[in-house]
Amino acid sequence: MTTLVPVTYKGGVYRHDEIMDLIDDLGGYIVQKHVMAQDVVLQSFVPRDDIELIRRIAKPLAGEVVEAPLVGTEIAVVSPSLEIHHLPHISCDIAEYLRRSGAKTNMVGLARGFGKRIANLNDEERDVINEHDLAVYALGNFEECIRKKFPAIRREIDVPIVVTGAPDREALMRVIDPPVEGYVGGIGRIMHRFKRPEELGKLDELVDEVSRVLDARRDALAKDPLSVFPPRLMAIIEEQIHEVSMLTHPTPVTAQMEGLRVKLPYDSYADDVRSLPVAEGVTVGDIADVTPSRMRNYILIRIKPFSETRILV
Amino acid sequence: MPPLNYFVVESPDEVGRVAYERVAGDVLQDLDLIKVIDRLHIYVDPKVPIFVAAGLLRHMPREIRVADFANVNRGEKEVVLDISDETYLAPLLQKLWVIYGKEHVDQPDRFTIVLPAGMAGDENLDRLVVADPSETLYKDVIYALQYIAPEGFKVRRQYIREGKFYYVASEDTLPTDIVETAVVPLFEKMGVTL
Numbered sequence: 108m109t110t111l112v113p114v115t116y117k118g119g120v121y122r123h124d125e126i127m128d129l130i131d132d133l134g135g136y137i138v139q140k141h142v143m144a145q146d147v148v149l150q151s152f153v154p155r156d157d158i159e160l161i162r163r164i165a166k167p168l169a170g171e172v173v174e175a176p177l178v179g180t181e182i183a184v185v186s187p188s189l190e191i192h193h194l195p196h197i198s199c200d201i202a203e204y205l206r207r208s209g210a211k212t213n214m215v216g217l218a219r220g221f222g223k224r225i226a227n228l229n230d231e232e233r234d235v236i237n238e239h240d241l242a243v244y245a246l247g248n249f250e251e252c253i254r255k256k257f258p259a260i261r262r263e264i265d266v267p268i269v270v271t272g273a274p275d276r277e278a279l280m281r282v283i284d285p286p287v288e289g290y291v292g293g294i295g296r297i298m299h300r301f302k303r304p305e306e307l308g309k310l311d312e313l314v315d316e317v318s319r320v321l322d323a324r325r326d327a328l329a330k331d332p333l334s335v336f337p338p339r340l341m342a343i344i345e346e347q348i349h350e351v352s353m354l355t356h357p358t359p360v361t362a363q364m365e366g367l368r369v370k371l372p373y374d375s376y377a378d379d380v381r382s383l384p385v386a387e388g389v390t391v392g393d394i395a396d397v398t399p400s401r402m403r404n405y406i407l408i409r410i411k412p413f414s415e416t417r418i419l420v
Numbered sequence: 421m422p423p424l425n426y427f428v429v430e431s432p433d434e435v436g437r438v439a440y441e442r443v444a445g446d447v448l449q450d451l452d453l454i455k456v457i458d459r460l461h462i463y464v465d466p467k468v469p470i471f472v473a474a475g476l477l478r479h480m481p482r483e484i485r486v487a488d489f490a491n492v493n494r495g496e497k498e499v500v501l502d503i504s505d506e507t508y509l510a511p512l513l514q515k516l517w518v519i520y521g522k523e524h525v526d527q528p529d530r531f532t533i534v535l536p537a538g539m540a541g542d543e544n545l546d547r548l549v550v551a552d553p554s555e556t557l558y559k560d561v562i563y564a565l566q567y568i569a570p571e572g573f574k575v576r577r578q579y580i581r582e583g584k585f586y587y588v589a590s591e592d593t594l595p596t597d598i599v600e601t602a603v604v605p606l607f608e609k610m611g612v613t614l
Binding site for chain 1 (some may be wrong): 433435436439440442443446447450465469567570571573574589591592593
């Protein structure tokens with residue numbers, strides 16, 4: 108079986124459809140396509156052995172192929188509030204940097220996440236965060252505050268968490284109990300854009316930390332693989348349900364590590380999605396849970412593992 | 421670092437202290453208050469929890485008059501204002517409309533205003549006060565401190581008068597004598613009495 112690796116293709120609009128066809132022909136999947144003026148960015152999964160081939164074909168088109176560890180993941184960037192204290196810097200800078208590595212990020216601004224004693228997390232916020240592959244918590248400057256408030260804003264979050272804060276990594280590890288999956292120190296409340304080399308270095312460190320945590324999850328998944336590879340299901344949905352192509356969202360179907368978010372109304376489309384054939388005699392309903400998402404009225408598809416369905420598409 | 425005459429951030433948490441020094445510097449720079457604030461002392465202790473900022477303002481900015489940003493050219497039939505900086509154009513037009521009436525204030529292009537000559541108030545046109553930046557300055561200073569202070573510190577007491585200002589904030593109720601116990605000592609450190 109060929110291993111698919113996440114890569115980003117950056118190139119011009121001119122003849123980019125040839126690259127898209129090539130990826131398709133090689134058995135890869137395009138998860139996201141951005142067209143920005145003259146440039147095209149394709150977040151995709153391609154067979155490892157064929158990266159060189161794509162590079163060679165893309166060379167005359169001035170396209171480049173780089174490994175992007177976070178392609179096919181949806182990450183929540185959790186900010187204690189949407190006040191000027193946290194935005195646009197830190198939260199947006201973090202989100203943008205993660206997007207550059209291929210992730211689809213969503214900003215979650217808590218309604219009452221600020222303060223030490225008064226910090227809170229409501230059920231909607233909790234459910235929305237839990238729909239992601241990973242949550243990055245962008246916390247502040249004081250060790251004491253992080254120690255006191257973090258238990259409140261992580262309550263019942265069961266996805267992996269990466270915490271950022273001004274205290275160094277060791278201090279964060281000391282004050283956060285029970286431990287979370289990742290820590291990045293030195294990113295606290297910063298009121299300017301991340302532009303100095305040491306600040307950008309911190310963002311690189313964050314991307315490494317997030318990829319490390321997600322790789323661990325991928326390894327765990329490899330032991331009991333999903334019934335269908337999410338980008339594959341994504342391609343099937345995009346092909347079969349033509350309403351998807353009419354959505355104006357940047358990512359009408361968002362790929363996650365273990366599922367998909369389809370940005371169609373649940374009430375009208377859930378049954379269509381469930382009965383969609385994936386392979387002969389297998390429908391989406393057989394291999395995945397199609398549930399309503401807490402994010403607007405979207406559909407959330409959670410793909411079941413092989414051990415549960417005994418089906419591998 | 422802002423060129424204030426005195427700028428100190430105190431905190432029992434060293435990492436937080438350094439971070440707040442940067443936060444305060446960035447905010448003052450962003451809001452263009454570095455030239456306005458002369459001295460600033462911040463004390464922040466998340467354990468109490470308390471945030472205290474005390475400081476002095478430099479001279480207050482003076483009023484903006486027509487002559488500051490426009491040339492007044494008097495002709496026989498009309499007065500032509502040649503605008504060099506558009507910043508205060510909108511408040512100027514508002515004032516002129518009140519004085520001359522909207523139908524007499526002609527603006528053929530962005531940088532020119534034509535007024536009829538020989539109307540009342542003509543002779544003092546150069547000296548006409550268009551805006552007073554100090555009106556919004558107080559709000560700007562308090563906003564900056566609100567912006568610097570930790571977000572959860574919602575209970576606050578603020579003061580700005582005669583060139584002195586303070587801002588005390590906490591997550592809990594502030595004790596009644598907080599000014600005497602927390603603010604006065606900071607002013608003393610700056611060599612000033614409140």
